[in-house]
Amino acid sequence: MDRPMTATNFAVHEIKRLIVERKLPPGEKIDQASLAERLHLSRLPVRQALTHLAGQNFIQLRDHKSAIVMPVSGADMRDLYDLRCQMERWGLGQRFQSYSDAHVEDLKKILGDTEKCIASGDHPAFLVMNRKFHFSLYSIIENKYTLRSIMNLFDLSERYHWMCTSAPGMMEVSHSEHQQIIDWIEKKDLEGFLSGSEKHNRKTIEWVKSHGMIDVSQ
Numbered sequence: 450m451d452r453p454m455t456a457t458n459f460a461v462h463e464i465k466r467l468i469v470e471r472k473l474p475p476g477e478k479i480d481q482a483s484l485a486e487r488l489h490l491s492r493l494p495v496r497q498a499l500t501h502l503a504g505q506n507f508i509q510l511r512d513h514k515s516a517i518v519m520p521v522s523g524a525d526m527r528d529l530y531d532l533r534c535q536m537e538r539w540g541l542g543q544r545f546q547s548y549s550d551a552h553v554e555d556l557k558k559i560l561g562d563t564e565k566c567i568a569s570g571d572h573p574a575f576l577v578m579n580r581k582f583h584f585s586l587y588s589i590i591e592n593k594y595t596l597r598s599i600m601n602l603f604d605l606s607e608r609y610h611w612m613c614t615s616a617p618g619m620m621e622v623s624h625s626e627h628q629q630i631i632d633w634i635e636k637k638d639l640e641g642f643l644s645g646s647e648k649h650n651r652k653t654i655e656w657v658k659s660h661g662m663i664d665v666s667q
Contacts, residue, residue, distance in 0.1 A: 460494045469608055475608075505601060522663060533650060541643070544591065545634075552634070553631060559585060579614070
Protein backbone atom coordinates (compact mmCIF):
# COMPACT_ATOMS: atom_id res chain seq x y z
CA MET A 450 0.00 0.00 0.00
CA ASP A 451 1.33 3.47 -0.91
CA ARG A 452 1.75 5.69 2.11
CA PRO A 453 -0.92 8.44 2.24
CA MET A 454 -0.05 12.14 2.21
CA THR A 455 0.13 12.62 5.96
CA ALA A 456 1.39 10.51 8.83
CA THR A 457 -1.93 10.97 10.63
CA ASN A 458 -3.92 9.63 7.67
CA PHE A 459 -1.56 6.69 7.47
CA ALA A 460 -2.04 6.02 11.20
CA VAL A 461 -5.84 6.22 10.88
CA HIS A 462 -5.84 3.69 8.05
CA GLU A 463 -3.46 1.27 9.75
CA ILE A 464 -5.07 1.39 13.21
CA LYS A 465 -8.52 0.87 11.66
CA ARG A 466 -7.13 -2.12 9.72
CA LEU A 467 -5.67 -3.63 12.90
CA ILE A 468 -9.06 -3.25 14.62
CA VAL A 469 -11.05 -4.71 11.73
CA GLU A 470 -8.66 -7.66 11.48
CA ARG A 471 -8.87 -8.06 15.30
CA LYS A 472 -5.13 -7.70 15.72
CA LEU A 473 -6.27 -5.05 18.16
CA PRO A 474 -9.25 -6.91 19.67
CA PRO A 475 -12.31 -5.27 21.29
CA GLY A 476 -11.63 -3.93 24.78
CA GLU A 477 -7.83 -4.02 24.45
CA LYS A 478 -5.96 -1.14 26.03
CA ILE A 479 -3.85 0.74 23.51
CA ASP A 480 -0.24 1.50 24.36
CA GLN A 481 0.43 4.58 22.24
CA ALA A 482 4.22 4.23 22.43
CA SER A 483 4.14 0.60 21.30
CA LEU A 484 1.63 1.39 18.57
CA ALA A 485 3.76 4.27 17.30
CA GLU A 486 6.78 1.97 17.18
CA ARG A 487 4.73 -0.70 15.39
CA LEU A 488 3.70 1.81 12.71
CA HIS A 489 7.16 3.45 12.54
CA LEU A 490 5.68 6.82 13.48
CA SER A 491 6.08 9.40 16.22
CA ARG A 492 3.45 9.54 18.97
CA LEU A 493 1.79 12.72 17.71
CA PRO A 494 0.18 11.32 14.54
CA VAL A 495 -0.84 8.19 16.47
CA ARG A 496 -2.50 10.35 19.14
CA GLN A 497 -4.25 12.39 16.44
CA ALA A 498 -5.40 9.21 14.69
CA LEU A 499 -6.84 7.81 17.91
CA THR A 500 -8.81 11.03 18.43
CA HIS A 501 -10.15 10.77 14.87
CA LEU A 502 -11.10 7.11 15.32
CA ALA A 503 -12.80 7.89 18.62
CA GLY A 504 -15.13 10.16 16.65
CA GLN A 505 -15.99 7.15 14.45
CA ASN A 506 -16.55 4.86 17.46
CA PHE A 507 -13.58 2.61 16.76
CA ILE A 508 -11.71 3.87 19.83
CA GLN A 509 -12.84 4.85 23.32
CA LEU A 510 -10.75 7.61 24.90
CA ARG A 511 -10.65 7.49 28.69
CA ASP A 512 -8.34 10.45 29.28
CA HIS A 513 -5.51 12.16 27.44
CA LYS A 514 -3.22 9.19 27.99
CA SER A 515 -5.54 6.18 27.88
CA ALA A 516 -7.54 4.58 25.08
CA ILE A 517 -9.12 1.19 24.40
CA VAL A 518 -10.54 -0.48 21.32
CA MET A 519 -14.30 0.03 21.42
CA PRO A 520 -16.01 -3.11 22.74
CA VAL A 521 -18.59 -4.82 20.53
CA SER A 522 -22.07 -5.92 21.55
CA GLY A 523 -25.26 -7.31 20.10
CA ALA A 524 -27.04 -4.01 20.62
CA ASP A 525 -24.30 -2.07 18.85
CA MET A 526 -24.36 -4.46 15.92
CA ARG A 527 -28.15 -4.34 15.59
CA ASP A 528 -28.32 -0.55 15.84
CA LEU A 529 -25.49 -0.12 13.35
CA TYR A 530 -26.97 -2.43 10.73
CA ASP A 531 -30.49 -1.07 11.19
CA LEU A 532 -29.27 2.43 10.40
CA ARG A 533 -27.00 1.30 7.59
CA CYS A 534 -29.79 -0.64 5.88
CA GLN A 535 -32.19 2.31 6.14
CA MET A 536 -29.63 4.78 4.85
CA GLU A 537 -28.65 2.57 1.93
CA ARG A 538 -32.28 1.90 0.97
CA TRP A 539 -32.97 5.63 0.95
CA GLY A 540 -29.75 6.80 -0.69
CA LEU A 541 -29.43 4.07 -3.33
CA GLY A 542 -33.14 3.83 -3.98
CA GLN A 543 -33.33 7.46 -5.03
CA ARG A 544 -30.47 7.12 -7.50
CA PHE A 545 -30.87 3.52 -8.70
CA GLN A 546 -31.67 4.49 -12.30
CA SER A 547 -28.31 6.28 -12.48
CA TYR A 548 -26.38 3.01 -12.68
CA SER A 549 -24.78 2.92 -16.13
CA ASP A 550 -23.03 0.26 -18.19
CA ALA A 551 -19.75 1.74 -16.98
CA HIS A 552 -20.82 1.22 -13.35
CA VAL A 553 -21.70 -2.39 -14.09
CA GLU A 554 -18.36 -3.00 -15.80
CA ASP A 555 -16.52 -1.53 -12.82
CA LEU A 556 -18.45 -3.78 -10.43
CA LYS A 557 -17.72 -6.84 -12.58
CA LYS A 558 -14.01 -6.03 -12.63
CA ILE A 559 -13.99 -5.76 -8.83
CA LEU A 560 -15.81 -9.09 -8.69
CA GLY A 561 -13.13 -10.66 -10.86
CA ASP A 562 -10.38 -9.33 -8.58
CA THR A 563 -12.33 -10.65 -5.59
CA GLU A 564 -12.32 -14.15 -7.09
CA LYS A 565 -8.51 -14.07 -7.09
CA CYS A 566 -8.51 -13.21 -3.37
CA ILE A 567 -10.86 -16.11 -2.64
CA ALA A 568 -8.82 -18.52 -4.74
CA SER A 569 -5.66 -17.64 -2.81
CA GLY A 570 -7.44 -17.56 0.57
CA ASP A 571 -6.32 -13.97 1.12
CA HIS A 572 -8.97 -12.69 3.54
CA PRO A 573 -7.44 -9.23 4.19
CA ALA A 574 -7.28 -8.61 0.42
CA PHE A 575 -10.86 -9.88 0.12
CA LEU A 576 -11.97 -7.26 2.65
CA VAL A 577 -10.27 -4.55 0.60
CA MET A 578 -12.13 -5.67 -2.52
CA ASN A 579 -15.40 -5.97 -0.61
CA ARG A 580 -15.06 -2.37 0.55
CA LYS A 581 -14.23 -1.31 -3.02
CA PHE A 582 -17.34 -3.10 -4.33
CA HIS A 583 -19.69 -1.41 -1.87
CA PHE A 584 -18.12 2.01 -2.34
CA SER A 585 -18.56 1.59 -6.09
CA LEU A 586 -22.25 0.91 -5.43
CA TYR A 587 -22.43 4.08 -3.33
CA SER A 588 -20.77 6.21 -6.02
CA ILE A 589 -24.14 7.09 -7.61
CA ILE A 590 -25.22 8.98 -4.47
CA GLU A 591 -25.00 12.73 -5.10
CA ASN A 592 -25.78 14.02 -1.61
CA LYS A 593 -22.34 14.26 -0.01
CA TYR A 594 -23.72 14.07 3.54
CA THR A 595 -25.67 10.91 2.78
CA LEU A 596 -22.65 9.40 1.04
CA ARG A 597 -20.29 10.25 3.89
CA SER A 598 -22.69 8.84 6.47
CA ILE A 599 -23.16 5.55 4.62
CA MET A 600 -19.42 5.13 4.07
CA ASN A 601 -18.78 5.70 7.78
CA LEU A 602 -21.45 3.15 8.72
CA PHE A 603 -19.85 0.68 6.33
CA ASP A 604 -16.44 1.18 7.95
CA LEU A 605 -17.91 0.54 11.38
CA SER A 606 -19.68 -2.61 10.22
CA GLU A 607 -16.44 -4.10 8.85
CA ARG A 608 -15.59 -5.35 12.34
CA TYR A 609 -18.59 -7.65 12.23
CA HIS A 610 -18.17 -8.50 8.54
CA TRP A 611 -14.61 -9.63 9.30
CA MET A 612 -15.95 -12.15 11.84
CA CYS A 613 -18.40 -13.56 9.30
CA THR A 614 -16.25 -13.74 6.17
CA SER A 615 -13.23 -15.19 7.98
CA ALA A 616 -15.18 -18.45 8.40
CA PRO A 617 -14.74 -21.24 5.82
CA GLY A 618 -16.92 -20.74 2.75
CA MET A 619 -18.26 -17.31 3.72
CA MET A 620 -16.11 -15.35 1.28
CA GLU A 621 -17.68 -17.44 -1.48
CA VAL A 622 -21.19 -16.72 -0.14
CA SER A 623 -20.52 -12.98 -0.08
CA HIS A 624 -19.09 -13.12 -3.61
CA SER A 625 -22.19 -14.92 -4.91
CA GLU A 626 -24.44 -12.30 -3.34
CA HIS A 627 -22.42 -9.53 -4.98
CA GLN A 628 -23.02 -11.22 -8.33
CA GLN A 629 -26.77 -11.24 -7.61
CA ILE A 630 -26.63 -7.53 -6.82
CA ILE A 631 -25.03 -6.85 -10.20
CA ASP A 632 -27.73 -8.97 -11.88
CA TRP A 633 -30.47 -6.85 -10.28
CA ILE A 634 -28.77 -3.68 -11.50
CA GLU A 635 -28.55 -5.04 -15.04
CA LYS A 636 -32.24 -6.02 -14.94
CA LYS A 637 -33.18 -2.58 -13.55
CA ASP A 638 -34.95 -4.45 -10.72
CA LEU A 639 -35.07 -1.84 -7.96
CA GLU A 640 -37.01 -3.88 -5.41
CA GLY A 641 -34.86 -6.97 -5.95
CA PHE A 642 -31.75 -4.80 -5.58
CA LEU A 643 -32.94 -3.11 -2.37
CA SER A 644 -34.29 -6.23 -0.67
CA GLY A 645 -31.34 -8.35 -1.79
CA SER A 646 -28.81 -5.77 -0.63
CA GLU A 647 -30.46 -5.58 2.79
CA LYS A 648 -30.52 -9.37 3.09
CA HIS A 649 -26.83 -9.40 2.13
CA ASN A 650 -26.03 -6.93 4.90
CA ARG A 651 -28.16 -8.61 7.56
CA LYS A 652 -26.59 -12.00 6.83
CA THR A 653 -23.63 -10.80 8.87
CA ILE A 654 -25.84 -10.20 11.92
CA GLU A 655 -27.40 -13.65 11.69
CA TRP A 656 -24.03 -15.35 11.27
CA VAL A 657 -22.41 -13.53 14.18
CA LYS A 658 -25.42 -14.30 16.41
CA SER A 659 -25.68 -17.97 15.43
CA HIS A 660 -21.96 -18.58 15.97
CA GLY A 661 -21.79 -16.86 19.36
CA MET A 662 -19.09 -14.42 18.28
CA ILE A 663 -20.42 -11.72 20.62
CA ASP A 664 -22.85 -11.54 23.54
CA VAL A 665 -26.14 -10.75 21.78
CA SER A 666 -27.92 -10.28 25.12
CA GLN A 667 -26.13 -6.98 25.62
